Amino acid sequence: MHSNIPVVNRLTQYLYIGGVEIASYHPFILANKITHIVNCAGDQIKNNYSLGDVEFLTFFIKENDSSTFFSNGTENMKNLFVFINKAYDTCENTLIHSVHGTDRSLFVASVYLMVKFHWKASDAIEVVSSCRHIRMNPQFEKSLSQFEQYLPPLILTPDLINEEITLRNTYFNKELRLKVSPQIHSTHQRINISLNGYEILNNQQPHSIELKGKSFNSILKHP
Known part of the structure; x- marks a missing residue:
């Protein structure tokens, strides 16, 4: 096993x-x-x-x-x-x-x-x-x-904050096959970020959005 x-x-x-x-x-x-x-x-x-x-x-x-x-x-x-x-x-x-x-x-x-x-x-x-x-x-x-x-x-x-970002990005790159963690355009809304995506808080009522669209380009250099 x-x-x-x-x-x-x-x-x-x-x-x-x-x-x-x-x-x-x-x-x-x-x-x-x-x-x-x-x-x-x-x-x-x-x-x-x-x-x-x-x-x-x-x-x-x-x-x-x-x-x-x-x-x-x-x-x-x-x-x-x-x-x-x-x-x-x-x-x-x-x-x-x-x-x-x-x-x-x-x-x-x-x-x-x-x-x-x-x-x-x-x-x-x-x-x-x-x-x-x-x-x-x-x-x-x-x-x-x-x-x-x-x-x-x-x-x-x-x-x-820096340590958490590094750890999350490592997980995204390895498990989700993304080059960098997904990003959302700047807004005035409050968000919670989890490994399952983004949760937008509107008037204290959370709702989730899916991550769709074009692929992400890497900002990292690999050997």
Whole structure:
């Protein structure tokens, strides 16, 4: 079932998702400046403290049950956010791993994206699934949808906006086969942007519009 899944994938500039093999492979950890490791399967995998100056955050998520992650309310979510951002703030990287780097890793990575960018569960799920080329357990996805209502308020900063734009453009280019993210002509209307398109807000009543028309030209140079 997991034979065609890569050992590790890079989700963002500072965040990797993988299986247990890569979590213990010291050359990879060292070469990619990974100083923080999130172990999503603490019941099955012991942390490899022989890696040196690597910090660990361990969750004991069951293979087919994500409920333990929220058993202490939002505490695990807060710990995850602080842990990954601690590495990010010092220009270091984090690896999120489980046994195969599938359900539990994708679930935890989705939680982080939802908290950091205040994304809908569907957007986070699409991005991590595109990264690892596999969907997580449907029950895990359901838990993420239920988690949306507990997201903390979003505080926008220029760096956060730039990071989100980069991540969204990466997804659009890779998954939707678009050269750049779709654009809408400037208006005075308020819009919400999701991976499924644009949602226009008129008098507080949202309605969606489809993206049609000519193809988009790339502004990126490829090797």
